[in-house]
Amino acid sequence: MTDMLVPDLAHLKRAYAVTSKATQMTPLLESSALAKASGAARVFVKPESLQWAGSFKIRGAYWRLKQLSKDEARRGVVAYSSGNFAQGLAAAGEALGIPVTIVMPVDAPAAKRDATAGYGARVVLTDHGERAREEVASERARQIAAEEGLALLHPFDDPEIVAGQAGAGLEALDQLAARDAKADLLLCPVGGGGLIGGVSLAFRYLSPQTEIIGVEPEGFNGMGSSLARGAIETMPLAPGSICDGLMARAPGKAPFAAVATAGVRGLTVADAAVRRAMKIAFERMKLVLEPSGAASLAALLDGKVDVSGKTVLVVATGGNVSLPDFMKHVADA
Known part of the structure:
Protein backbone atom coordinates (compact mmCIF):
# COMPACT_ATOMS: atom_id res chain seq x y z
CA MET A 1 0.00 0.00 0.00
CA THR A 2 1.70 3.21 -1.12
CA ASP A 3 1.49 6.45 0.78
CA MET A 4 1.14 8.34 -2.50
CA LEU A 5 -2.24 6.63 -3.00
CA VAL A 6 -3.60 8.09 0.25
CA PRO A 7 -4.13 11.89 0.24
CA ASP A 8 -3.41 13.59 3.54
CA LEU A 9 -5.78 16.00 5.29
CA ALA A 10 -4.16 19.08 3.74
CA HIS A 11 -4.70 17.57 0.29
CA LEU A 12 -8.38 16.93 1.04
CA LYS A 13 -8.84 20.49 2.24
CA ARG A 14 -7.13 21.95 -0.84
CA ALA A 15 -9.49 20.00 -3.06
CA TYR A 16 -12.57 21.07 -1.12
CA ALA A 17 -11.50 24.72 -1.22
CA VAL A 18 -11.73 24.48 -5.01
CA THR A 19 -14.73 22.18 -5.46
CA SER A 20 -16.89 23.96 -2.88
CA LYS A 21 -17.03 26.95 -5.23
CA ALA A 22 -18.41 24.81 -8.06
CA THR A 23 -20.76 22.48 -6.17
CA GLN A 24 -23.73 22.80 -3.86
CA MET A 25 -23.49 22.33 -0.12
CA THR A 26 -25.99 19.52 0.21
CA PRO A 27 -28.05 19.61 3.42
CA LEU A 28 -27.69 17.39 6.46
CA LEU A 29 -31.16 16.13 7.33
CA GLU A 30 -32.06 14.65 10.71
CA SER A 31 -34.89 12.12 10.80
CA SER A 32 -36.62 11.06 14.01
CA ALA A 33 -38.65 8.57 11.95
CA LEU A 34 -35.49 6.77 10.81
CA ALA A 35 -34.13 6.84 14.36
CA LYS A 36 -37.30 5.18 15.68
CA ALA A 37 -37.37 2.63 12.88
CA SER A 38 -33.74 1.61 13.37
CA GLY A 39 -33.31 2.03 17.13
CA ALA A 40 -30.60 4.65 16.72
CA ALA A 41 -30.38 7.67 19.03
CA ARG A 42 -30.13 10.06 16.08
CA VAL A 43 -30.01 9.54 12.31
CA PHE A 44 -28.64 12.10 9.88
CA VAL A 45 -28.86 11.74 6.11
CA LYS A 46 -26.49 13.53 3.73
CA PRO A 47 -28.47 13.58 0.43
CA GLU A 48 -25.87 13.91 -2.30
CA SER A 49 -28.82 13.18 -4.57
CA LEU A 50 -29.42 16.93 -4.38
CA GLN A 51 -25.93 17.75 -5.69
CA TRP A 52 -25.37 19.19 -9.17
CA ALA A 53 -25.83 16.41 -11.76
CA GLY A 54 -27.72 14.38 -9.17
CA SER A 55 -24.84 12.77 -7.26
CA PHE A 56 -21.57 13.32 -5.41
CA LYS A 57 -19.58 12.52 -8.55
CA ILE A 58 -19.14 16.11 -9.68
CA ARG A 59 -16.95 16.76 -6.63
CA GLY A 60 -14.20 14.39 -7.71
CA ALA A 61 -14.69 15.05 -11.40
CA TYR A 62 -14.31 18.82 -11.05
CA TRP A 63 -11.16 18.51 -8.92
CA ARG A 64 -9.63 15.99 -11.34
CA LEU A 65 -10.27 18.25 -14.33
CA LYS A 66 -8.60 21.14 -12.48
CA GLN A 67 -5.40 19.03 -12.36
CA LEU A 68 -5.12 18.82 -16.16
CA SER A 69 -2.41 20.68 -18.00
CA LYS A 70 -3.52 23.44 -20.37
CA ASP A 71 -2.82 21.19 -23.35
CA GLU A 72 -4.76 18.26 -21.86
CA ALA A 73 -7.71 20.53 -21.08
CA ARG A 74 -7.70 21.89 -24.63
CA ARG A 75 -7.71 18.41 -26.21
CA GLY A 76 -10.27 16.98 -23.81
CA VAL A 77 -10.78 13.84 -21.76
CA VAL A 78 -12.36 10.41 -22.08
CA ALA A 79 -13.70 8.15 -19.34
CA TYR A 80 -16.02 5.19 -18.93
CA SER A 81 -19.01 5.15 -16.59
CA SER A 82 -22.40 3.53 -16.14
CA GLY A 83 -23.95 6.89 -15.39
CA ASN A 84 -23.25 9.08 -12.38
CA PHE A 85 -19.56 9.74 -13.00
CA ALA A 86 -20.51 10.31 -16.62
CA GLN A 87 -22.94 13.04 -15.60
CA GLY A 88 -20.61 14.54 -13.01
CA LEU A 89 -17.67 14.67 -15.42
CA ALA A 90 -19.86 16.03 -18.23
CA ALA A 91 -21.23 18.77 -15.98
CA ALA A 92 -17.74 19.65 -14.71
CA GLY A 93 -16.40 19.70 -18.26
CA GLU A 94 -19.21 21.99 -19.36
CA ALA A 95 -18.48 24.36 -16.46
CA LEU A 96 -14.74 24.44 -17.25
CA GLY A 97 -15.02 24.42 -21.05
CA ILE A 98 -13.25 21.04 -21.38
CA PRO A 99 -14.46 18.56 -24.06
CA VAL A 100 -15.66 15.29 -22.51
CA THR A 101 -16.20 11.88 -24.12
CA ILE A 102 -17.94 9.20 -22.08
CA VAL A 103 -18.01 5.49 -22.88
CA MET A 104 -21.11 3.88 -21.39
CA PRO A 105 -22.44 0.29 -21.43
CA VAL A 106 -25.39 -0.01 -23.77
CA ASP A 107 -27.53 -1.21 -20.85
CA ALA A 108 -26.80 1.84 -18.67
CA PRO A 109 -30.05 3.59 -17.68
CA ALA A 110 -31.38 5.72 -20.53
CA ALA A 111 -32.03 8.63 -18.15
CA LYS A 112 -28.32 8.72 -17.30
CA ARG A 113 -27.26 8.52 -20.94
CA ASP A 114 -29.59 11.35 -21.90
CA ALA A 115 -28.50 13.54 -18.99
CA THR A 116 -24.82 13.00 -19.86
CA ALA A 117 -25.40 14.08 -23.44
CA GLY A 118 -27.44 16.99 -22.13
CA TYR A 119 -24.34 18.39 -20.45
CA GLY A 120 -22.62 18.47 -23.83
CA ALA A 121 -20.58 15.27 -23.59
CA ARG A 122 -20.08 12.89 -26.50
CA VAL A 123 -21.50 9.49 -25.50
CA VAL A 124 -20.09 6.26 -26.98
CA LEU A 125 -22.01 3.05 -26.19
CA THR A 126 -20.47 -0.42 -25.82
CA ASP A 127 -22.14 -3.82 -26.01
CA HIS A 128 -20.44 -6.12 -23.50
CA GLY A 129 -22.28 -9.37 -24.25
CA GLU A 130 -21.22 -12.01 -21.69
CA ARG A 131 -18.18 -10.03 -20.51
CA ALA A 132 -18.04 -7.70 -17.54
CA ARG A 133 -19.38 -4.38 -18.78
CA GLU A 134 -16.69 -2.25 -17.10
CA GLU A 135 -13.96 -4.26 -18.85
CA VAL A 136 -15.42 -3.65 -22.31
CA ALA A 137 -16.15 0.03 -21.65
CA SER A 138 -12.68 0.66 -20.21
CA GLU A 139 -11.03 -1.00 -23.23
CA ARG A 140 -12.98 1.25 -25.59
CA ALA A 141 -12.10 4.33 -23.52
CA ARG A 142 -8.39 3.45 -23.69
CA GLN A 143 -8.68 2.95 -27.45
CA ILE A 144 -10.32 6.35 -27.92
CA ALA A 145 -7.69 8.01 -25.72
CA ALA A 146 -4.88 6.53 -27.84
CA GLU A 147 -6.51 7.29 -31.20
CA GLU A 148 -7.61 10.84 -30.41
CA GLY A 149 -4.94 12.00 -27.97
CA LEU A 150 -7.38 12.50 -25.09
CA ALA A 151 -6.52 12.31 -21.41
CA LEU A 152 -7.89 9.04 -20.00
CA LEU A 153 -9.61 9.47 -16.64
CA HIS A 154 -10.66 6.68 -14.31
CA PRO A 155 -14.04 7.06 -12.58
CA PHE A 156 -12.70 6.07 -9.16
CA ASP A 157 -9.17 4.64 -9.20
CA ASP A 158 -7.31 7.92 -8.89
CA PRO A 159 -6.00 9.60 -5.71
CA LEU A 195 -16.49 8.25 -2.47
CA ILE A 196 -15.93 6.07 0.57
CA GLY A 197 -12.20 6.45 0.02
CA GLY A 198 -12.41 10.22 0.39
CA VAL A 199 -15.14 10.32 3.03
CA SER A 200 -13.48 7.68 5.20
CA LEU A 201 -10.19 9.60 5.15
CA ALA A 202 -11.95 12.81 6.17
CA PHE A 203 -13.50 11.03 9.15
CA ARG A 204 -10.30 9.13 9.96
CA TYR A 205 -8.40 12.41 10.22
CA LEU A 206 -11.05 14.50 11.97
CA SER A 207 -13.40 12.01 13.71
CA PRO A 208 -11.34 8.87 14.37
CA GLN A 209 -13.91 7.48 16.80
CA THR A 210 -16.47 7.05 13.99
CA GLU A 211 -16.99 3.48 12.80
CA ILE A 212 -17.21 3.42 8.99
CA ILE A 213 -19.08 0.77 7.01
CA GLY A 214 -19.13 0.44 3.24
CA VAL A 215 -22.37 -0.95 1.80
CA GLU A 216 -22.40 -3.00 -1.42
CA PRO A 217 -25.05 -4.97 -3.35
CA GLU A 218 -25.08 -8.73 -2.88
CA GLY A 219 -22.77 -10.34 -5.42
CA PHE A 220 -20.75 -7.16 -5.93
CA ASN A 221 -18.93 -6.89 -2.60
CA GLY A 222 -15.46 -6.48 -4.02
CA MET A 223 -14.46 -3.88 -1.45
CA GLY A 224 -15.74 -5.82 1.56
CA SER A 225 -14.10 -9.04 0.39
CA SER A 226 -10.85 -7.22 -0.35
CA LEU A 227 -10.80 -5.63 3.09
CA ALA A 228 -11.44 -8.97 4.77
CA ARG A 229 -8.64 -10.56 2.74
CA GLY A 230 -6.22 -7.66 3.08
CA ALA A 231 -5.66 -7.43 -0.67
CA ILE A 232 -7.72 -6.46 -3.70
CA GLU A 233 -10.00 -9.26 -4.81
CA THR A 234 -12.04 -9.41 -8.03
CA MET A 235 -15.49 -10.89 -7.61
CA PRO A 236 -16.75 -13.50 -10.10
CA LEU A 237 -19.38 -12.45 -12.61
CA ALA A 238 -22.74 -12.32 -10.88
CA PRO A 239 -26.34 -11.65 -11.87
CA GLY A 240 -27.14 -7.97 -12.03
CA SER A 241 -28.40 -5.69 -9.29
CA ILE A 242 -30.82 -2.80 -9.38
CA CYS A 243 -27.89 -0.81 -7.92
CA ASP A 244 -26.34 -0.25 -11.36
CA GLY A 245 -23.85 2.31 -10.05
CA LEU A 246 -22.41 -0.13 -7.47
CA MET A 247 -21.67 -3.08 -9.74
CA ALA A 248 -17.87 -2.81 -9.79
CA ARG A 249 -16.30 -6.25 -9.39
CA ALA A 250 -13.19 -4.94 -7.64
CA PRO A 251 -12.22 -1.74 -5.87
CA GLY A 252 -9.58 0.55 -7.31
CA LYS A 253 -6.08 0.61 -5.82
CA ALA A 254 -6.36 4.21 -4.63
CA PRO A 255 -9.77 3.78 -2.94
CA PHE A 256 -8.69 0.47 -1.38
CA ALA A 257 -5.57 2.07 0.07
CA ALA A 258 -7.70 4.87 1.52
CA VAL A 259 -10.38 2.68 3.09
CA ALA A 260 -7.82 0.24 4.48
CA THR A 261 -6.00 3.16 6.08
CA ALA A 262 -9.30 4.43 7.53
CA GLY A 263 -10.31 1.04 8.97
CA VAL A 264 -13.50 0.59 6.96
CA ARG A 265 -15.43 -2.69 7.00
CA GLY A 266 -18.00 -3.90 4.49
CA LEU A 267 -21.47 -5.40 4.39
CA THR A 268 -23.99 -6.24 1.67
CA VAL A 269 -27.66 -5.52 1.04
CA ALA A 270 -30.26 -7.24 -1.12
CA ASP A 271 -32.24 -5.52 -3.85
CA ALA A 272 -35.46 -5.97 -1.86
CA ALA A 273 -34.02 -3.98 1.04
CA VAL A 274 -32.91 -1.24 -1.34
CA ARG A 275 -36.42 -0.95 -2.79
CA ARG A 276 -37.88 -0.59 0.71
CA ALA A 277 -35.31 2.09 1.53
CA MET A 278 -36.21 4.04 -1.61
CA LYS A 279 -39.86 3.95 -0.58
CA ILE A 280 -39.18 5.04 3.00
CA ALA A 281 -36.83 7.83 1.88
CA PHE A 282 -39.61 9.17 -0.33
CA GLU A 283 -42.42 8.78 2.19
CA ARG A 284 -40.57 9.95 5.32
CA MET A 285 -38.01 12.41 3.96
CA LYS A 286 -39.38 13.40 0.53
CA LEU A 287 -36.14 12.26 -1.08
CA VAL A 288 -36.01 10.62 -4.50
CA LEU A 289 -33.09 8.19 -4.43
CA GLU A 290 -31.85 5.89 -7.15
CA PRO A 291 -31.17 2.31 -6.01
CA SER A 292 -27.41 2.84 -5.67
CA GLY A 293 -28.01 5.98 -3.64
CA ALA A 294 -30.30 4.14 -1.20
CA ALA A 295 -27.98 1.24 -0.36
CA SER A 296 -26.66 2.69 2.89
CA LEU A 297 -30.17 3.54 4.07
CA ALA A 298 -31.16 -0.04 3.23
CA ALA A 299 -28.41 -1.33 5.50
CA LEU A 300 -29.66 0.85 8.35
CA LEU A 301 -33.31 -0.15 7.99
CA ASP A 302 -32.62 -3.83 7.34
CA GLY A 303 -30.91 -4.26 10.70
CA LYS A 304 -27.58 -5.11 9.11
CA VAL A 305 -25.70 -3.42 11.93
CA ASP A 306 -26.48 -2.69 15.57
CA VAL A 307 -27.17 1.03 15.85
CA SER A 308 -28.91 0.99 19.23
CA GLY A 309 -28.30 4.28 21.03
CA LYS A 310 -25.87 5.50 18.37
CA THR A 311 -25.71 8.63 16.23
CA VAL A 312 -25.67 7.46 12.62
CA LEU A 313 -24.73 9.32 9.45
CA VAL A 314 -26.15 7.86 6.23
CA VAL A 315 -24.70 9.07 2.93
CA ALA A 316 -27.38 8.90 0.21
CA THR A 317 -25.26 9.16 -2.90
CA GLY A 318 -27.50 9.78 -5.90
CA GLY A 319 -30.95 10.44 -7.29
CA ASN A 320 -30.51 9.79 -11.00
CA VAL A 321 -33.47 7.56 -11.72
CA SER A 322 -36.25 7.90 -14.26
CA LEU A 323 -39.80 8.32 -12.99
CA PRO A 324 -41.01 4.99 -14.46
CA ASP A 325 -38.09 3.10 -12.89
CA PHE A 326 -38.56 4.83 -9.54
CA MET A 327 -42.27 4.05 -9.51
CA LYS A 328 -41.61 0.42 -10.39
CA HIS A 329 -39.03 -0.03 -7.63
CA VAL A 330 -41.24 1.63 -5.02
CA ALA A 331 -44.28 -0.37 -6.12
CA ASP A 332 -42.28 -3.60 -5.79
CA ALA A 333 -41.07 -2.72 -2.28
Missing part, protein backbone atom coordinates in the same frame (compact mmCIF):
# COMPACT_ATOMS: atom_id res chain seq x y z
CA GLU A 160 -7.27 12.95 -7.01
CA ILE A 161 -10.78 11.55 -7.47
CA VAL A 162 -10.59 10.26 -3.89
CA ALA A 163 -9.42 13.68 -2.68
CA GLY A 164 -12.22 15.46 -4.53
CA GLN A 165 -14.94 13.15 -3.23
CA ALA A 166 -13.74 13.77 0.33
CA GLY A 167 -15.54 17.12 0.19
CA ALA A 168 -18.79 15.35 1.04
CA GLY A 169 -17.22 14.08 4.25
CA LEU A 170 -15.60 17.39 5.22
CA GLU A 171 -18.91 19.12 4.62
CA ALA A 172 -20.82 16.59 6.73
CA LEU A 173 -18.34 16.94 9.58
CA ASP A 174 -18.85 20.70 9.68
CA GLN A 175 -22.64 20.26 9.54
CA LEU A 176 -22.61 17.70 12.36
CA ALA A 177 -20.51 20.02 14.51
CA ALA A 178 -22.99 22.84 13.89
CA ARG A 179 -25.71 20.52 15.26
CA ASP A 180 -23.58 19.62 18.29
CA ALA A 181 -23.38 16.03 17.06
CA LYS A 182 -20.67 13.46 16.39
CA ALA A 183 -21.25 10.37 14.29
CA ASP A 184 -20.70 7.05 16.04
CA LEU A 185 -21.36 5.23 12.78
CA LEU A 186 -21.10 6.19 9.11
CA LEU A 187 -22.84 4.16 6.36
CA CYS A 188 -21.80 4.83 2.77
CA PRO A 189 -22.52 3.00 -0.52
CA VAL A 190 -19.55 1.51 -2.37
CA GLY A 191 -19.03 0.86 -6.06
CA GLY A 192 -15.40 1.27 -7.06
CA GLY A 193 -14.72 3.09 -3.81
CA GLY A 194 -13.93 6.68 -4.79
